[in-house]
Amino acid sequence: MKKLTLTVLAFAVLIVGLAIAADPINATTETQGIATTTGVVVLGTMSNSETVVMTASTMDLRDNPPLGAQGEGLIPGVNPNNLWLNDPEDPFGPQVQLPERQAVMSYTESVLADNGYSEFNEMQSMDTGNKVVNQDNFKSTEQFDYVSFEDAMGRATTSESLLLDLVSQGSLAADRFICPFATGDQGFIPPYCNVYEMGSSFTGSQVSEITQANTNFIAKSADVPTEAAYSVGLSGTGSAAAWINTHVMEGRTAAYYPEAEGNYWAIAFWNYDMNTGSFPYESLGGSGFMQGVDLVYKEKTTASGVIEAFSKSMAIQDAVRRL
Numbered sequence: 001m002k003k004l005t006l007t008v009l010a011f012a013v014l015i016v017g018l019a020i021a022a023d024p025i026n027a028t029t030e031t032q033g034i035a036t037t038t039g040v041v042v043l044g045t046m047s048n049s050e051t052v053v054m055t056a057s058t059m060d061l062r063d064n065p066p067l068g069a070q071g072e073g074l075i076p077g078v079n080p081n082n083l084w085l086n087d088p089e090d091p092f093g094p095q096v097q098l099p100e101r102q103a104v105m106s107y108t109e110s111v112l113a114d115n116g117y118s119e120f121n122e123m124q125s126m127d128t129g130n131k132v133v134n135q136d137n138f139k140s141t142e143q144f145d146y147v148s149f150e151d152a153m154g155r156a157t158t159s160e161s162l163l164l165d166l167v168s169q170g171s172l173a174a175d176r177f178i179c180p181f182a183t184g185d186q187g188f189i190p191p192y193c194n195v196y197e198m199g200s201s202f203t204g205s206q207v208s209e210i211t212q213a214n215t216n217f218i219a220k221s222a223d224v225p226t227e228a229a230y231s232v233g234l235s236g237t238g239s240a241a242a243w244i245n246t247h248v249m250e251g252r253t254a255a256y257y258p259e260a261e262g263n264y265w266a267i268a269f270w271n272y273d274m275n276t277g278s279f280p281y282e283s284l285g286g287s288g289f290m291q292g293v294d295l296v297y298k299e300k301t302t303a304s305g306v307i308e309a310f311s312k313s314m315a316i317q318d319a320v321r322r323l
Helices: none
Strands: 007-016 033-057 083-087 095-097 101-127 138-148 155-168 192-216 226-252 255-261 264-271 290-318
Touching: 033 138, 101 192, 138 155, 155 226, 192 290
Parallel strands: 007 290
Antiparallel strands: 033 101, 083 095, 083 264, 101 138, 101 155, 138 192, 155 192, 192 226, 226 290, 255 264
């Protein structure tokens, strides 16, 4: 008697914030849009691979790290985490020291099918313009079906991964919100350092699979949440895996001291717990902001054998104003 093993897996993961407060990158004046559509039906061998990497910054990303701009003549050790400064009339030359935000989005995909019957369809789009909450800067939808030839030891292997890395030295809430009731933390959106990765893989002799990945991280204001999502659903014979890895570090605003006169303005930050930052300028080491959250979340689901159903859906929303 033939033995049949049935595996049914269904998981959903939603990562939403504690004190999570990402401020998306605003678009450059000139934007780009890229879209592709692919369809393949073949007896034999097929392959498909894609790589997307985008880095966006509110300042010049060519000098990162470290984040932030520094004019000549500034005191060593005073960085944009301690002191935000604009002094265009300094007798030793203009001094500018501003906070910076940077986002990195990465997507990789690979399909290799050998000695079998394959059907492959995909739609990809990339847009670097400002997005609202129900739009995406990147989106991928893929459908893949494969059955190996019985006498040829055929096999199919797929892998897919989406990553979003968000870093900021803080920003003024008044400059980043449209909503009149969104005041930030003492008038600031504090620094953060958040990274999210999610994806899936499969290898086996037959599979029917569909995946979707999407993310938005470019917006005109901080009212729009930064989001990333990934889902996979498949059945077949072989080994499947899906995962999510996150590390979230969020800041809080401690003490700060504003100063302005004419075209000159400065904001000094002091972390009174660690006695670091600028108070009012003599303590130079460390950051003037506090770290309020350190969150590590990891999850991975695997299945091997005759897989009747395998599905996993993951989503994050990283924002000052979450929906």
